[in-house]
Amino acid sequence: xxxxxxxxxILIAMVFAAGxxxxxxxxxxxxxxxxxxxxxxxxxxxxxxxxxNVTLKDPSYRLAVNLMKDELEEAKALYRVAASKKENENVLxxxxxxxxxxxxxxxxxxETAIRVGNATYNYVVLSVYDYNDPHCKGDVKxxxxxxxxxxxxxxxxxxxxxxxxxxxxxIPYSTYVVGIGNETCKASFTELSTLIVPYLTAGNYLLLIDxxxxxxxxxxxxxxxxxxxxxxxxxxxxKEASLLLVKRG
Numbered sequence: 001x002x003x004x005x006x007x008x009x010i011l012i013a014m015v016f017a018a019g020x021x022x023x024x025x026x027x028x029x030x031x032x033x034x035x036x037x038x039x040x041x042x043x044x045x046x047x048x049x050x051x052x053n054v055t056l057k058d059p060s061y062r063l064a065v066n067l068m069k070d071e072l073e074e075a076k077a078l079y080r081v082a083a084s085k086k087e088n089e090n091v092l093x094x095x096x097x098x099x100x101x102x103x104x105x106x107x108x109x110x111e112t113a114i115r116v117g118n119a120t121y122n123y124v125v126l127s128v129y130d131y132n133d134p135h136c137k138g139d140v141k142x143x144x145x146x147x148x149x150x151x152x153x154x155x156x157x158x159x160x161x162x163x164x165x166x167x168x169x170x171i172p173y174s175t176y177v178v179g180i181g182n183e184t185c186k187a188s189f190t191e192l193s194t195l196i197v198p199y200l201t202a203g204n205y206l207l208l209i210d211x212x213x214x215x216x217x218x219x220x221x222x223x224x225x226x227x228x229x230x231x232x233x234x235x236x237x238x239k240e241a242s243l244l245l246v247k248r249g
Contacts, residue, residue, distance in 0.1 A: 039136035040067070048128075051144040056111060061149070064128045064142040068241045069108050071128065075228050078207045079103035082200035091198040098245075099209045102226055112150055114245070121224070121245040124149045126176060126189070129229075132236040152246060153179040178223065178244060187225045189242050206231045222247040 040048050040063050048067075051060035082088045083104070092100070101117035108114050114123045124147055130140035147154040155177045175188045189211075200207040211225040224247070229240025 039130065039133060040140060041137050045138050045140065048140060048142045051142055053146040054144045055148045056150065060142065060144070061125070061147070062111065064125045065108075065111050067128050067130065067140060067142070068125050068243070071130070071239050071241050072106070072108065072228070074239070075207060075209075075230055076103055076106070078202040078205050078230055079200070081202040082207055085201065088200045091200050094198055095209065096211070098224055099211065099226065103207075103209060103228070114243075116245070120248050122150065122152060122248065123246070124152050124154055124244040126154065126242040126244055128241045130239050132238070134237070151180060152244070154244060155179075176244070180246065185223055187223070187244060189225065189227050202230075204233050206233065 039045075044059075044063055047060045048063045051058070051064070054061045083092065098116060106114060106116045109120070112122055114121050125142075126147065127143040128140060129142070130136060132139070143156075145156045157175045157177060175186055178185045178187055207228075207230045209226065209228040211227050224245040225242070226245060227240070227242045229238060231238045
């Protein structure tokens, strides 16, 4: 994970790449008002940030689900704006079908099921982050080591790094071992602040989504990973969440 103090540099670079500063000076960027999320506070903030081994019934997981739902609604609002911008056409074409449906036509049914397009998936919230949110009293960092939600068991393995190059040392990523019944599979995520993927511009926000592709595991149903997040330009505010989706047979 990159040091927090480097995030402003990343955001500044992304803002320049998005063309927010042109040869004739600063171009005004429309502000998109987003509904404030219900931030965990006090005891709840401690509970969600200290989560390590959680199940569906744990308060920390229920808090994480609620926060993920709020962040997803924010991301969907940003996507509606981004999808109407011609500048985002190439990025939209590069996204998987599941990723597009996740941002455009998804509904969280309950704490274990989500509808994406016309398909219903069982899901597990692997992580939720909310940094420098002016509406929150503290950063939210939900990233437990072990999760058990219904018949899906997920375990986080020790941190790894991508293979480095001559000029670059690599990017940190997290790998989860997923178990459904007697079958196992692995799924990996890279934190969005260090992930090199095309982003969508939506007013004063940058929206990113990664995954949405079948992991080709030999399991009952298809296994997908979705990692989405958004950053506010000229700010250190960022939110992101990672989910595991298992398509019902």
